Amino acid sequence: MNSREEALSFPTGDLRLGFCAACGFITNTLYDAALQDYGIGNEASQGFSPTFNAFSKELARRWVERYGLEGKGVLEIGSGKGEFLVDMIEAGAGHAVGVDPALLDERLDPALADRISFIKEHYSERHGALTGDAVVCRHTLEHIGPVLDFVSIITRSLEGRPDTAVLFELPDVGRVLRECAFWDIYYEHCSYFTPGSLARLYRKAGLDVLDLELDYDDQYILIEGRPATGAPNAPLALEETPEAVAADVAAFVRDFEATRTAWQDRVRSARADGRRTVLWGGGSKGVAFLTTLGLSAEVDFVVDVNPFKQDKFMAGTGHEVSSPERLRTEQPDLVVAMNPIYLEEIGADLHRFGVNAELVAV
Incomplete structure (x- = not known):
């Protein structure tokens, strides 16, 4: 947006x-x-x-x-x-x-x-x-x-x-x-x-x-x-x-609330401790993560490598989407990657920007 x-x-x-x-x-x-x-x-x-x-x-x-x-x-x-x-x-x-x-x-x-x-x-x-x-x-x-x-x-x-x-x-x-x-x-x-x-x-x-x-x-x-x-x-x-598939559906129904609560606690605890949290991934996964968890100020901003998403805002929550370059000056303490397949790529970028943050994937 x-x-x-x-x-x-x-x-x-x-x-x-x-x-x-x-x-x-x-x-x-x-x-x-x-x-x-x-x-x-x-x-x-x-x-x-x-x-x-x-x-x-x-x-x-x-x-x-x-x-x-x-x-x-x-x-x-x-x-x-x-x-x-x-x-x-x-x-x-x-x-x-x-x-x-x-x-x-x-x-x-x-x-x-x-x-x-x-x-x-x-x-x-x-x-x-x-x-x-x-x-x-x-x-x-x-x-x-x-x-x-x-x-x-x-x-x-x-x-x-x-x-x-x-x-x-x-x-x-x-x-x-x-x-x-x-x-x-x-x-x-x-x-x-x-x-x-x-x-x-x-x-x-x-x-x-x-x-x-x-x-x-x-x-x-x-x-x-x-x-x-x-x-x-x-x-x-x-x-x-x-x-x-029915067994997998039953497992999802059983585990969903605990999984959601665990992520809410993790991000909100970081905020309570004065740590800055950034989401890496401004697509639909990021929107679903933020809206399902009901997160707002607990996440400082969102990063995406797609230049056509940068300087835009996440539908639903209004989080600003920024270039990874922003991390050089606004150093986060926790980076949540919205896809684990990109961890190595993201880690290399964080190192290049001099960011010493905890990097976790959903």
């Missing part, structure tokens, strides 16, 4: 998570898509982290090589600011189309203008004529309410194209439940999948599951498939049962 006042008055919604014992799917039963705005003000890019960039480029290379996409066409649904399509082109793909209302023309590389085109809209049935040799959808399905309808649009668009790869990436809610990671549950994510429930969705929508794995410190599910041409294929090794 551009001002603290705008951040504090940002609309909110409630979450009531429902679990399907038949397939393992989890959703916010109170979700109202009308409250959401994925226009150009939506800044979800992770492309300013060396750790994430290395993962993104390696994944693009893997998919291009595995599915023979050298010189071929790629369609990405929910392409954000276009960084992954650039990675796909650099990995060998011939041309690409991205569909996303949050695209910003000034963020595009002019040198790739003849190989990448964008449609600034939400993907829907009217885009069914858009096809490629691969359809990519990364960290978008969890923002969709009618998930079967959404994936079925893709399947119908591929009639007569049985060799097209359908490649999705999204968070694994199984990890969230087992680790009681409440900061990974927030309004924008209305649909939550495990590897098993995602594979079951693929098959129900008419896709064969070719590969299923966890990546990025086992935080993300990667699923790869193609339009089914016969009977559904057998479950893969990573597919857990709905009964296993």
Whole structure:
């Protein structure tokens, strides 16, 4: 948000998570898509982290090589600011189309203008004529309410194209439940999948599951498939049962209050002792962490490496988002990292800025 006042008055919604014992799917039963705005003000890019960039480029290379996409066409649904399509082109793909209302023309590389085109809209049935040799959808399905309808649009668009790869990436809610990671549950994510429930969705929508794995410190599910041409294929090794998900749901319900209280006590005790606390990560995890814990003055400010978040304010709580450079002069005592995969990267930055603080991850 551009001002603290705008951040504090940002609309909110409630979450009531429902679990399907038949397939393992989890959703916010109170979700109202009308409250959401994925226009150009939506800044979800992770492309300013060396750790994430290395993962993104390696994944693009893997998919291009595995599915023979050298010189071929790629369609990405929910392409954000276009960084992954650039990675796909650099990995060998011939041309690409991205569909996303949050695209910003000034963020595009002019040198790739003849190989990448964008449609600034939400993907829907009217885009069914858009096809490629691969359809990519990364960290978008969890923002969709009618998930079967959404994936079925893709399947119908591929009639007569049985060799097209359908490649999705999204968070694994199984990890969230087992680790009681409440900061990974927030309004924008209305649909939550495990590897098993995602594979079951693929098959129900008419896709064969070719590969299923966890990546990025086992935080993300990667699923790869193609339009089914016969009977559904057998479950893969990573597919857990709905009964296993039910046990993880029960554990989350049991442990949530204690986990929340422990984090509240930790941050508030630091404040009471005169120690300064900074949150590292100005994205949705940070918003969920602050709002779920009800934190305000206990956290001095938020740091993010994304320059397009800096000098903005966190929705809900109004905390200012700053560049890591601010830590040179305003030295914190406690730094809470919103993702443990970035601990080494953050630790190196703290050392570079001369910060001698306790660094912990959620």
